[in-house]
Amino acid sequence: MIPILRQHAEQQFTEELDALQKTDTRQRPTNWAMSPWAVATYLLGGKLENGFEVSPKYIGSRRIIEIAIATLTTDRALLLFGVPGTAKSWVSEHLAAAISGDSTMLIQGTAGTSEEQLRYGWNYAELLSKGPSRNALVSSPLMRAMEQGKTARVEELTRIPADVQDTLITILSEKSLPIPELGLEAQAVRGFNVIATANNRDKGINELSSALKRRFNTVILPVPSSEAEEVSIVSKRVAEMGRALELPSEPPALKEVRRVVQIFRELRNGQTEDGKTKLKPSSGTLSTAEAISVINSGVALAAHFGDGVLRAGDIASSLVGAIVKDPVQDEVIWREYQETVMKERSEWKDLYRACRELDE
Structure with a gap:
């Protein structure tokens, strides 16, 4: 086996996720791998009824994590906000791993992030030889998450140019992604949602439009209190x-x-x-x-x-x-x-x- 430098959360904590899923009898939202209670237990740690110990992934306010999870059970997207180094990406990854069993539906925001990276691109060899078709379309992680009813992650949302950020507005409000070239649209399957992270104290950031802010429930992750x-x-x-x-x-x-x-x-x-x-x-x-x-x-x-x-x-x-x-x-x-x-x-x-x- 090739040694991996850093495993994804769902790989590193497979045993804990399996143990939680086997003992979890609470109601699960559609396409969630476990109940909101089990997701919170996975992040915050605890002992299960069978004695299995779940390690804490986040040390801090339980209420903050509960609010974040509850947001993801609704049609509102989640924005994890705070100063650099407050575990926003860490929490985002573990939430996606627990909810969808897959934390890899990821878009890393930078100043060079384009609309195509958020929406979809094209296989140009296929496009030139056969013209626009569903086979020539290359889905973004966000589009795949919509089609599979999973959780997509957008890291460093405020580093993405403002006009590109607004690509998310239709997706978050209408739960669909128009594909005008094919006269089609990708509609989100139940279970789909978005977790975005953003810094409030950094250089080179772009303010979110008020229209986009309204599509998110913002949860501020503070620095450790003690x-x-x-x-x-x-x-x-x-x-x-x-x-x-x-x-x-x-x-x-x-x-x-x-x-x-x-x-x-x-x-x-x-x-x-x-x-x-x-x-x-x-x-x-x-x-x-x-x-x-x-x-x-x-x-x-x-x-x-x-x-x-x-x-x-x-x-x-x-x-x-x-x-x-x-x-x-x-x-x-x-x-x-x-x-x-x-x-x-x-x-x-x-x-x-x-x-x-x-x-x-």
Whole structure:
């Protein structure tokens, strides 16, 4: 078997999805693989009646996930909105995997996304030889989801040009996709819906039209509300990725994870966790996803160029890369943080020295 670097959610968590489907006796919407209750259990984790443990995929507000799932049982599309790194794509993928058993009906939004990528394209060899026909038409993931009654995903919707975004209006309101070249239309089968994600704090984004906004129910995914919650998320994801990448090292000490998370939260919030010291906030988002990346990079350094134990020196360089996005503004903020906060914490002396060595 060829080793896959990253499996789709429905492949990685096949056992959990199967266990939920076998024990799920609640009502399922048409073409859903499981009930809304089971979808929520899959995302949030829990113990089934037979004792099977379902691991949490999202650590946060249960109500947010319930609202998102309930939206998808209606004729409203779902827009997951928030700052970068708040698990919008992660939640989107797992929702599609649980509802449709297929998270691959995906359109990745970019500045170059065209109408054809949202609607359909053509096999030009077939088109030129035989003319317009259903066989010459190349369905987009969105069109396939409509025809199969599945969940389509549109990532980074606000990166798509505004005129292309509006292609979705007819699909979301009429539940059909006109094919004027053939005098036909593709009509959505029950079970079809769309999950889109969008950032509210990023460069190069295009505002959604009011007409398109009305077709979505917007759910805002917040940054973790507490340090403990964020530490739990980072620890869990780092452990999962370490196993997937087969890194020959020990799991990172909770102390190192806590320090990275605390640094990010303090620079993100503009004050120390105890509220006693005001700080200049970083220009970057310093998201949970970036904290996971910092720890993962440190684990890789420790595994391949150290003794396998994550230490301050292993995370220092990744910290700098994550925090100093603006070489002028953030450099000053980072140095000030080191001298006014890190230096004064006796248990952080090793991390302070490791960061200072990189500056010299």
